[in-house]
Amino acid sequence: MKAILSGDPMITSEMFKPAYEKHIKKFFNEMAMGDFETDWSSLQDRRLKVEQQGPEIEVVPDVVLQEGKDAELLAGLFVPVSSKLMDAMPNLKIVGLARAGKENINLKEATKRGILAFNVMGRNAEAVSDFAVGLMLAESRNIAKAHNSIKNKGWQKEFSNVDFVPQLKGKKIGIAGFGYIGRLVAQKLQGWDLEVLVYDAFTPEQDIIDANCTPVDKETLFKESDFISIHLRLVDATKGWASKEYLDMMKPTSYLINTGRSGLIDMDYLYEVLKNKKIAGAGLDVFDEEPIDPNSKFIDLDNVTLTTHIAGTTTEVLTGSPYLLFEDIERFLSGKKAQFILNPEVLENEEFKKWLAGVKK
Numbered sequence: 231m232k233a234i235l236s237g238d239p240m241i242t243s244e245m246f247k248p249a250y251e252k253h254i255k256k257f258f259n260e261m262a263m264g265d266f267e268t269d270w271s272s273l274q275d276r277r278l279k280v281e282q283q284g285p286e287i288e289v290v291p292d293v294v295l296q297e298g299k300d301a302e303l304l305a306g307l308f309v310p311v312s313s314k315l316m317d318a319m320p321n322l323k324i325v326g327l328a329r330a331g332k333e334n335i336n337l338k339e340a341t342k343r344g345i346l347a348f349n350v351m352g353r354n355a356e357a358v359s360d361f362a363v364g365l366m367l368a369e370s371r372n373i374a375k376a377h378n379s380i381k382n383k384g385w386q387k388e389f390s391n392v393d394f395v396p397q398l399k400g401k402k403i404g405i406a407g408f409g410y411i412g413r414l415v416a417q418k419l420q421g422w423d424l425e426v427l428v429y430d431a432f433t434p435e436q437d438i439i440d441a442n443c444t445p446v447d448k449e450t451l452f453k454e455s456d457f458i459s460i461h462l463r464l465v466d467a468t469k470g471w472a473s474k475e476y477l478d479m480m481k482p483t484s485y486l487i488n489t490g491r492s493g494l495i496d497m498d499y500l501y502e503v504l505k506n507k508k509i510a511g512a513g514l515d516v517f518d519e520e521p522i523d524p525n526s527k528f529i530d531l532d533n534v535t536l537t538t539h540i541a542g543t544t545t546e547v548l549t550g551s552p553y554l555l556f557e558d559i560e561r562f563l564s565g566k567k568a569q570f571i572l573n574p575e576v577l578e579n580e581e582f583k584k585w586l587a588g589v590k591k
Contacts, residue, residue, distance in 0.1 A: 264293025365513030404455030
């Protein structure tokens with residue numbers, strides 16, 4: 231069998247190779263590698279467009295066009311897995327994405343064609359949860375702004391929240407989304423002697439209570455939280471989740487933190503809220519356009535901390551993700567239970583079952 235590793239500047243095909251050799255080389259007698267993108271800036275632009283519009287807008291990577299006809303496995307990070315790519319890989323049976331998201335795969339088409347898809351849920355949960363707590367402190371305690379003042383030869387000590395600079399003890403921290411990341415944020419905040427409010431429409435209330443948190447509805451989250459940290463997935467149902475209606479419910483001393491996706495917030499109205507000081511501030515790692523437009527109106531605000539979509543980017547995440555992915559695929563091909571299958575209905579596909587039976591011989 232043949233595998234293709236399609237890398238990019240974040241995780242190159244060479245970075246995938248050692249994990250491939252450790253875990254699944256024994257199943258494949260041939261392997262091809264190639265990076266579908268090599269420029270960081272271009273990757274950021276392409277991945278954002280794919281997340282907004284889907285993988286069908288992308289071209290088929292060269293390595294797939296050259297090597298894909300007889301390959302059964304494709305692995306990558308942001309490689310756009312479109313129907314065009316699947317056409318170029320008629321023998322494709324497994325796609326592996328070394329990320330938690332699935333926006334860069336046409337999952338409906340993969341399922342229809344009997345292609346089993348893997349991702350790595352929670353792979354950057356530690357990194358993003360660390361960063362979310364860091365943004366709370368950076369914005370509310372003016373850490374980045376004070377740094378910027380000194381770098382510009384100043385010594386600023388009073389900022390837009392001068393009358394209500396908070397400490398975390400005793401505050402109410404609202405967490406929207408209680409998946410891998412939200413749970414870790416809650417866990418990491420426990421030492422501050424505060425109350426964690428959790429909104430999650432799909433998590434049983436008892437699970438939230440067992441995590442030493444308080445389950446609340448959406449309105450309560452916005453009205454009572456001193457900080458709101460958003461950790462929802464961006465799907466049709468959550469687009470504009472933090473809307474005008476709910477942003478208007480926030481306290482004037484509260485902060486909004488977003489390390490998820492910008493589409494979760496009505497960004498135009500958030501700008502108005504911040505400009506008019508209706509809330510104390512915001513920490514934002516994600517934007518509608520990335521890199522952010524140099525003329526973005528957010529840049530001139532004095533009550534926002536902006537970062538370059540780096541919440542999930544740590545050395546451990548980038549180097550470890552291929553191992554998590556290929557270990558799970560190895561587990562599956564060895565007849566054991568896999569953790570990260572995105573479309574388990576493919577396991578009932580007759581053509582796929584026939585192929586898998588041949589692999590296990």
